[in-house]
Amino acid sequence: DTAVSQTPKYLVTQMGNDKSIKCEQNLGHDTMYWYKQDSKKFLKIMFSYNNKELIINETVPNRFSPKSPDKAHLNLHINSLELGDSAVYFCASSPRQGTDEQYFGPGTRLTVT
């Protein structure tokens, strides 16, 4: 049973396209996150959702939009993809805001050509 799952695992697409990455957690957690890991392995928070409400939006271009149809899902939509969007995107969840451990998904490797 996968706690945090992401689809697809790999995504190759051309510049200018619109794509989505899906994330689901079956842990009953209240808070979900999206992180971007660049080619140098640096991880940076992009968004977090708590009970379907966006609570963090770091300096991310508005081409990126998180969508949460319910507490168990936080999907990432990306419009007008650019070369610099190539990275590994990780979804994570935690029981609630605060001190709790975050559980990470396996990642989605996005390659924009």
Next chain:
Amino acid sequence: AQSVTQLDSQVPVFEEAPVELRCNYSSSVSVYLFWYVQYPNQGLQLLLKYLSGSTLVESINGFEAEFNKSQTSFHLRKPSVHISDTAEYFCAVSEIGGANNLFFGTGTRLTVIP
């Protein structure tokens, strides 16, 4: 704002030798501290965390880290490494009472040599 520095991007070490992976942080507020491990082609897994209490925390697979407030450090150590410890290790902080936003260091690639 918080920042995390991992000075060593790569650490090669022979099997059964000790290892220390360094982590220093900077923050204007009190923080919680974490070490995450990323095995090849996998997501991140929590290795250990410091929230409060004893400044020395341990993981189930022999790693330990010590919170040093005066030196703003949270170095990770293991007295004897195994081949299976080869992975990327990330130090992270989050603000106490904040939104649980994790700020990561740039990672240290530990390679255990047979």
